Amino acid sequence: MPSAVYILNGPNLNALGRREPSIYGAMTLDAIRQACEEKAGALGLAADFRQTNHEGVLVDWVHEAAEGAAGIVINPGAYGHTSIALHDAIRAVAPLPVVEVHLSNIHAREAFRHVSMIAPAATGMICGLGPAGYTLALEAVAARLQG
Numbered sequence: 752m753p754s755a756v757y758i759l760n761g762p763n764l765n766a767l768g769r770r771e772p773s774i775y776g777a778m779t780l781d782a783i784r785q786a787c788e789e790k791a792g793a794l795g796l797a798a799d800f801r802q803t804n805h806e807g808v809l810v811d812w813v814h815e816a817a818e819g820a821a822g823i824v825i826n827p828g829a830y831g832h833t834s835i836a837l838h839d840a841i842r843a844v845a846p847l848p849v850v851e852v853h854l855s856n857i858h859a860r861e862a863f864r865h866v867s868m869i870a871p872a873a874t875g876m877i878c879g880l881g882p883a884g885y886t887l888a889l890e891a892v893a894a895r896l897q898g
C-alpha cells in the first residue's frame with residue numbers, strides 16, 4: 752500500500768467548474784481529483800483527496816495527516832487568507848511536507864487575497880497555474896520525500 756498524500760480542499764471549491772470559469776477554469780473538483788490520483792500513482796504514492804467548507808475540519812485533517820501521511824497538498828480556499836488556526840496546525844506537523852496551492856494568481860487579484868496565512872508555515876506555495884498546480888505540488892512532495 753503506497754503512502755498517501757492528503758490533498759485537502761477548502762470552502763467553495765466543490766463549486767469548481769460550475770461557476771466563475773473565467774477565474775477558476777472549467778475543470779471540476781472531481782476531475783482534479785482524478786488527475787491527482789493518476790499523478791500520485793505515477794509517483795508511487797496514493798492520493799487521499801478531500802473537500803470541506805469548514806475551517807475546523809481542515810485543521811483536524813492536517814492533524815490526522817501527521818499520523819502517517821506522506822505529505823499534504825492544500826488549497827485552503829479563502830481560509831488561506833484568514834486562518835491562523837490552519838497556520839498553527841501546519842506548523843505543528845513539521846517537518847511533514849506541506850504545499851499550498853491556489854488555482855488563481857492570488858497576487859493579481861483583490862488586495863485581501865495577496866496575503867497567505869499558510870505560506871509562512873508551508874514548505875512551499877504554487878499559485879496561478881490552474882489545476883496543474885495540484886500535480887506540480889505532488890511532484891514537489893515526492894521530491895522532498897526522496898531527499
Ligand code: CA2
Binds near residue numbers: 762766826828
Ligand atoms: O485560487 C484559488 O484556488 C483560491 O483558493 C480559490 C478560492 C479563493 O477564495 C481564494 O482566494 C483563491 C475560492 C474557491 C472557489 O470558489 C468558487 C466560487 C464560485 C465558483 C467556483 C468556485
